Amino acid sequence: MAGSRTKLALLLAPPLLLLVTFMLLPLLGLFRSSFFVGSGPIASGFSFEQYAKFLLDEYYLGVLAETIGIGLSSAVLSVLIGYPVGYSLARLPAEKRRRRLILVILPMTLSLVVVVFGWLVALGRNGLLNSILMGLGVIDSPGRFLFNRAAVLLVLVQQYLPFMILSVMSGVAQIDPVLEQAAANLRADRFTTFRRVILPLSIPGILSGFTLVFILSVSAFITPKLIGGSRVQMIGSLIYEQVLTVLNWPFSAAMSFVLLTLTLGLTALANTLLAVRFTADQGKKHASRRA
């Protein structure tokens, strides 16, 4: 027993060492620096002034709200678009699924910068969308499709949709297709089968996809910066600015921890939701029997 434990410790040591050295220690350092006094790259002391500056300022709270709003919208849109795709992929025979999966993953192989520039070209003043709309006579002069919330949302959804599709697919693949036949045999039409059998069993996949897309969206900084410009401010681009342009490292450290708390909080919430949903189902059934 002691031998196997030693073996386990030895096997775990290298990755653990890597994580502690290059992730945990820097994170702790960052956490410490979020309590520094001052506004330069090098500071010292201990105070809550950085957090106070962020959390008591209407502008920064507005950016936080915008960030959460865009994160939620992007996750919801991804569910709506990604669920049917993920479901149909999961129900395809393995050979066909592999080929279509490549189409889903392909955009992820491109550098984010290339993707964003592609969108800039497509949505720009003399871009593809404007040329098409003007060619069709829908509009007379070029419209402005960039630098607004919708454009940011569009590009975020495009980038993170594969995560949703893959999550839903792996979730649905675990639902035995014979359950759909069993439901049909028990007089459930397709909609009832979906609502009462498929959807409840897909919840874990949907929830993990939702969490992933939300976290990726709220921490995005290239997309809001380039597509949203100065009109759409998200916390990620704000941190980026503070680190590289303003060089206010203590403040950016504090903002990073607000963001981290937000994402960790959502992950924890998703996990409890999952746990509650199953126990609630049980509780409801017991209650209905007593009634």
Next chain:
Amino acid sequence: MNKTPGTPAAQSLQSAQAGADSAEIVVFLADLRKSYGNFDAVKDFTLNIHKGELVCLLGPSGCGKTTTLRMIAGFIEPTSGRIEISGQDVSLLPPYKRDTGMVFQSYALFPHMSVEANVAFGLENLGIAPDKRKNRVLEMLQLVELEHLAGRYPKELSGGQQQRVALARALALHPAVLLLDEPFSNLDAQLRIRLREELRKLIGRVNITTIFVTHDQEEALMLSDRIVVMRNGGIEQIGTPEDIYENPGTRFVAEFIGNCSLLQGMVKDGVFTSETGLSIPAPGRKDGNCLLVLRPEYIRPASGKALGQRYAGLVESSDYYGSLTRIMLSVGRDSFLLEAHFPPGTRPRKGDRLELEIDPHGVRFVEA
């Protein structure tokens, strides 16, 4: 009889069927066919099933029995032919509009629902009022003796319990016909035998028309009122278990169900002569080439008074099964299978000589 079958084939088949009396026809299948490209998974399938009857579709894997069952349930659309349930043509109806209750091979219980909710699912879809629904669920769970597990989830149940829940769920809707797709194949041998007996009692108690798919001949012989032996998508023979076993219509049926000895030869003037020159009386059989089928019970070691002609053979193998010994015996170049009980110490061994006699009542012929 409220149904007149559409095709002449159906009529002739129906009159040939055992028990085709005044009983109401619940399931009627006419010229059912399912083709995948050039391959016919099921073809020329015509069958009537009467109220309360337990009919078994029996055949080796790939014979089309499961495809037939799934066409009745509506999961597979037939290429041609007609399916009627309780006099209604359901050939084009989706599964949820057909009056069937199915127990799947894997049981297909909803993992996110309790036993109770699983059984209630179909009743809810039918729009049955909650208080009536509750009574029906309880009644069904009592029927399968699982009312104490109503709140459990499927993964907390044993295989046998899951099967009973699946059965309760299917029966709760009082379907016109119960469909069972190899319901015992996921259970170990001992449990299988016990549940088989339970299932027979249960189906007898609710007196429901049942179609049962299996590749296990023992299961079919023990459970069925009628057996439909299938091969390569077509019907090989329809009959009562006794019919099928005692009077196999073809070589395939003779070999697939039970054990037998087969002798190739021809009949002339009431005497069968095998290719190797062995002759066996065959009164009443028309002249011509044929195959002689002999079940092992009709061959016995010669003793005392002669029943008929005796044949001297050499024991090729002798396998002891407790209640009986299975012996392969060669007579000339023909071989016979014989099953008998020998008193302790008298069991023939390999290489022994043994005289056997054939009970003339057991001699059957099929087309060569």
